[in-house]
Amino acid sequence: MAEALSKKEFSQELNNPECAVCLQPCVHPAQLPCGHIFCYLCVKGFANQNKRCAMCRQEIPIDFIEQPRLLQIPQPLEYSETEGFDGGYQWFYEGRNGWWQYDERTSKELENSYKNGDKTIELLIAGFLYVVDFENMLQLRRNDPSRRRQIKRDVSTIVKKGIAGIRTNSSLESQAVLSSSPTNEENSPLPITPSNTPQSPTSGRESPNQQNDLEATIESIQNLRIDTGDSIQNTKY
Amino acid sequence: MAALPRRIIKETQRLMQEPVPGISAVPDDSNARYFHVIVTGPEDSPFEGGLFKLELFLPEDYPMSAPKVRFITKIYHPNIDRLGRICLDILKDKWSPALQIRTVLLSIQALLSAPNPDDPLANDVAELWKVNESEAIRNAKEWTRRYAMDN
Structure with missing residues (x-):
């Protein structure tokens, strides 16, 4: 299992360019009209902030976050079912009328922290710092705790809206x-x-x-x- | 406490592995978001030969917001005030999350080579720089000798 993971991580290194924002291999690489490629969530972070490409400052179309140009289709149901923790568990956060699956990297961090027995973990997601409270299974925005969502750990096959807002x-x-x-x-x-x-x-x-x-x-x-x-x-x- | 984001870990590692010539940035032992910085004064500038200490702090939402940087060593420069605060667009509205500690410090070093008295932070310095540049440069050299060369 561990070997399979590292092999997968290795191929990810090869196939995904490094994102200039998080300095890691792109997760859900998204290409802006100017051609620059970042993680979808990293684009979301700076698109919310100043609406310009982090590399060349070209303006980002308003609807890009809703309709991103993704270079890879997010993992289909079939694939994600064989992934997951403990034979198929994933992390989800509450959206309007349904659940979103966390992106792979955040999921891993959540799972590690959860297995570690931590009560909380802090995560930087799309430019915002969040506190995840495992006791109450909540995700709160650090600087505005009224912005909270339920989270859950569930089998990866549940019906979901998508992954990380995609x-x-x-x-x-x-x-x-x-x-x-x-x-x-x-x-x-x-x-x-x-x-x-x-x-x-x-x-x-x-x-x-x-x-x-x-x-x-x-x-x-x-x-x-x-x-x-x-x-x-x-x-x- | 809160885990350090991967990006900060990676930047720190790379700063150690491939240091920028003329710049050193070392994280504090007790706070990995706080860096002790030394920038050498650029050649052919009034700051040549000086070693300038700065402090750099990565805020919570870094890299979505810019690092906070300040000169600790006194410096005579139209875009740096008495408290060491720096007037530089990439630290304010022109910040981009694709910039890094490395690029920020290089920009600050470049600012030493290219003072911009038309966008002043230290008004008296900027004024002199405009009306009597040679005297301003003499002052800058004198301050460099006095404050940035003591050891």
């Missing part, structure tokens, strides 16, 4: 897969096996509102029609 397809896919059939796999870039499909009934809460629920359902029905015209007549009509 929406992952897996959450959309899992919705679609839930309501349709394996045909959906043809549309997804990374095939996922049915065993990865979260079957918990809470998945409906994942979408921000009912409108999206409806859209997702309509979409999956359309997929059904296109892909399995025959079976629809048997099952649906």
Whole structure:
């Protein structure tokens, strides 16, 4: 296990350029329009602050954080399931209508500190200093403790909004897969096996509102029609 | 107490491994965010031959905000005041998190070579620098000899 990790870290060194902000291999490398590459969360940090590239000061588009240009797709459900601590646990923080998984680096720090029996840990995330309180499972902003979120350690396969503020397809896919059939796999870039499909009934809460629920359902029905015209007549009509 | 962010650890290691010529920055034994700095006066400047002590502190949200840097050694310079405070854009509104301790100290050393009396912090010094540059440079040399060469 330890060997596998170090091997993975080694390949990360090779594939990810060093981020000029955190001085570590980029986590979720994001490329700004000027071409400079940083960790997604590092961009978020300085985009919030002065809205300019840390290297060349070119302005960052307002919607970049919402729609970043990522050089790697965040780990799909299938992959992250085999990762995780103690055979598949991950760290999550509360978002609106669902949970975000922490980025890999922060997760590791949380897990180490948690295993260490620490009561709290301080983390610099996207330019803000946070205190994580393991006794109450809360994340508080150091200079504004009213900004707090619940956190949890849970199996990596739970339905989630995405990783570190990056929406992952897996959450959309899992919705679609839930309501349709394996045909959906043809549309997804990374095939996922049915065993990865979260079957918990809470998945409906994942979408921000009912409108999206409806859209997702309509979409999956359309997929059904296109892909399995025959079976629809048997099952649906 | 709070763990030191990886970035600070990495910067410190690199400062030790590949020191900048003419600049030394050593973290304090009891506070890894506080650095004891010595900058040598640049050649062909009135500060040549001087060793200038500074203090540098990395605030909590570093590198999202700039280090706090101050001259401890007295210096006669239009952009450095009596308390050693430095008027330098990258320490204020032009700070970028891609800058580092190393680049900040190099910029400060460059400021010694290129005083800018049009953006003064020490008004009397800046005034003299503008109306009688040779006298100002004489003063700067004298202060360097008196305060920055004692050992």
